Every structure is written in C-alpha cells, then in structure tokens.
Amino acid sequence: MQVGSMQVGAMKVGIVGLGLIGGSLAIDLRPLGHTILGVSRNPKTCQAAIDRGIVDDASSDLKLMSAADVVFLCVPLSAIAATTEQLIPHLLPTTVLTDVGSVKTTVVETIAPLWPNFIGGHPMAGTADSGLDAAFSGLFTDKAYVLTPIETTPPIALETVTSLVRSLQCRVYQCHPAEHDRAVAWISHLPVMVSASLIAACLTETDPTVLDLAQKFASSGFRDTSRVGGGNPELGLMMATYNREALLRSLQAYQQQLGQVIQQIEQKDWATLESELTQTQQIRPQFL
C-alpha cells in the first residue's frame, strides 16, 4: 500500500556509506532541517561531503552514529551484515536503523535479530554512476521507496522512516520482504538476465560477416533491450546471489514462455503468436 503524507520534526540522521544513494539522501534531507552525520571508510569522501555542505559532520569512525536518531545503512548488500555488527555497539537503544538494499528477505533476516528497532527499505532509484560525486538532489523524487516491516518491527521505526522518505517526494509503499523480492525479481532482476543473455547469444554467431553487420545495424531496439544486461556485473551478480530463489522462479517461467514462442514460430502458429504479441502490447502500460 502507498503511505500518506506525514509531518516530520528535525532529527539527527546518520548515513553510513556516502555513495550515490547515501549522498543523495543527505543532499535532500539536510535542507529540510535535519542534522546529517555521515560515515565513509574513505576519509577523502568524508572531507568532500563536509566541504560540499552535504553533511553537518562526517567521520570514518562509526562512533559518530551514537548521536543519531535514525541511521540509513547505505552500503552494498555484501557489506550490510559486517557493517551492522560493527555499527550496533555505537547506537542508542532508541535509534531507528534502516537500509537501502535492493533485496530484502536476507537483509531483514540478518539485521532484525541483531537490532529489533529496524525496518528494511529499498529506494528504487539509481543511475549508471556511483560514488558521492554521482549524488544529486532529486534522485528519489517520484520514485518508489519500498518499506518492508515484519511482525516484530516497532511501529516507531516504520513511522520514523516513512515520514523521512515521504518528505523526499517518494511514492512510499509497504509490503512483506518476500513479496518485495518476488516483485523485483520480475521487473528488475529477470530483465538483467534476459538482457545479458541477448548480448551473449549474439556472440555465438559464427559467421564474422554477419556478426559485423549485426554490430553495424544495431539501433534503438537492441540498445534498449540490451541496456540492463550490459550494466555493472557486480549488480547482476548481487541480484543472483541475494535473490536467488525468486530470480530462479522468474527465470524458469520466462524460459517456459520463450519455449512457447519458439514452438509457435516452428509450427507457424501465427494466430497464437499474434494473440500473444497483442496481449503483451496491451499489458505493458500497466507496468509503466
């Protein structure tokens, strides 16, 4: 469900990881009156964040988070578990912890037992770039921001993070971590594997003349369909690793669907193929 607008008082907001997401959160939250405390492993990033006025204070030491009312964990999925263990000795018992990982079941299962005052989050925004230099104001505007409370999530954690991210002009949604992961498997993780396989398949062409022509003729259709498959391999690997079960289920359904298309073309069953393509044309706008 989408969550309505709320008022939010000035808070001390900790941000661990000053990259694209953490930096952009800081850039948009600080002008709203919050005090922004940033942590980065890299002292140069800390200094850059202070110099550019993105944060009120920054440090490579997680101790800085002891003053925070709420902490956004903005590190890669692979670093979330270790960072959480290092972070929690420094937190006040009342501090609300949230993360921005793009997969939720494993993250929530990892953090919630360590820090019950936690709520999983996933801002569905990003660019091809990364790092503090890529951060900008408005990254989250009109984007979906998914919060994934579970039975044991304290209402105050949900309310605090909802009010903060709502103030970024996001569309805020709530669902169970497993529902989130199955949904993003369809619309984010499956497209990466489908798209990467397209590029890889073209390379199986054994006639160098045809491959050369294919490269010369490729235009907007190939560019768009191959875009996410030609992205950062670490992201694709992360999706497969952390959302393996849901992704496999989507991949198997996709493979079956593709097999039907192949069969229709083999059997010259043009009526069924046309009906399928008509359906996909009609259905696609519901996803956009």
Next chain:
Amino acid sequence: MQVGSMQVGAMKVGIVGLGLIGGSLAIDLRPLGHTILGVSRNPKTCQAAIDRGIVDDASSDLKLMSAADVVFLCVPLSAIAATTEQLIPHLLPTTVLTDVGSVKTTVVETIAPLWPNFIGGHPMAGTADSGLDAAFSGLFTDKAYVLTPIETTPPIALETVTSLVRSLQCRVYQCHPAEHDRAVAWISHLPVMVSASLIAACLTETDPTVLDLAQKFASSGFRDTSRVGGGNPELGLMMATYNREALLRSLQAYQQQLGQVIQQIEQKDWATLESELTQTQQIRPQFL
C-alpha cells in the same frame, strides 16, 4: 561494406506507399531537386501529400509510375508481391525498382525474377507511429540503409539507389540478402521476442499482491527491456513470418544461453556468472 558519397542528378522518383517511410523519403528527396510522384491507395492521402508539398503529383493509380526513373516500393512486406505484380506493367524498361522491407531474402526472391532491374533495400529507421502524418524530415539521417544486391543485380540499379539514399545522409551498407536477414534476426527480431516473453512471463505470477507490486515498482530497467516487446504486434508477426528461419536460429541460441545462466544460478557458480556478465558489459558497446 559502407558505400562512399556520390553525386546524383535530378530524377523522377516514384514512391508507392505514402506512409512513415515513403512519406519521409519524399520529404527529404524533393528539396534535393527530384520530382516526386507518389501513389497511395487512399485518395485522401494523395491529396494530403500534394497539399503539404511532399510530392509533385500523387495518384491512387499505379499508371503514375510510368514516368518514374526509380521507384521506391514502400508498402508492408505482406503487400510487396501483389503490388509488384500490379506495378510492373506500368514501368519503363529502364526504371530501377527498390523496396524498403525489413526482411530481404523473400523479397528479393519474389521481385528479382519479375523485374531484374531491382535492388532490395532496408532503411533501418522508424518510429512507433505510422502513416503520412508520422513522416518527417531527417528520419534517415545517420541511420543504416542496407542495400542487398545479388549476382544478377544490374550495376545501374545499385548505383542509382546508392546515390539517392546516400544524399539522405544515411550510412549505406551492402550485403547479401541472407546476411542481412541473419544480422537483423540478432539485433532486431530476436530482441522483440525476448522482450515480449519478458512481459508475458510476468503475467504468469499467480500471487495478485506480487503482480500488483511488480507493476508499481517497474521503472526504467523494465521499461527499456520490455519496449520492443510491447510494440505493434503486426511488426513482430511479420518478422517471424518473413524471417522465420534466421529468427528461429537466433532464438535457439538465445534459449541455450539463457539455460546456461539458469544453471549457473542453480549451481551457485558465481565465478562463471560474473565472468559472463563482465563479458556482456564489455561487448555491448561494440553494438552501439
């Protein structure tokens, strides 16, 4: 191979089919000094083309083509055979005939025996819109325009059409019809089936909550990967019908590639998956 620039004298250019492609050809060729003669089945389209100054003359009668030095056949693939048969009784023996169909083997095999002074062509340009109202100046600029001569193609046919389309600021390529069809199977026709199957696969989700979330969460990654699969079903059907053999070969290679990705994820063979995704990231720019 890409063909170099040539000078071209003023000609009488016939265009049969005043849609997006035919109309845009007329719009850009007439200002270069050529006399443009247009044919459309629809008298209103003929009148509109005259009123807008797109053509010098237009008619629903193919007799108008008896004055043409060169005729561009700009009708849908499914209408090419019948239109050619109706057209050739009206042509001068010296008239060069070319077409703009997106598949070449079947077209060349159909037309060349009927009218030897023919060369197949495929301007790789288009928009989501169709019809004369969608035609515009510059549609072909910087786009690939493929010409597909065969052993029996008269040099004059190749030279005439090359010089005309070169004057549209196209990148002009030459290859055998079969090479063209295999190349476009990879970068144009396979992406449509891959993309349509993505949309269709999402609809197999049986949990309405998850499907609803997927529709709400879908953003640029899904939008781009699903774009060509959500396009005009007639175009997809045409690709499958007229380029069936090459498309099937590409689909089977794709299916095998996808099976490998699934196996890597099932077996948690992250090293191989990462190496594949790294390769697709590195290779994609060669297609753009």
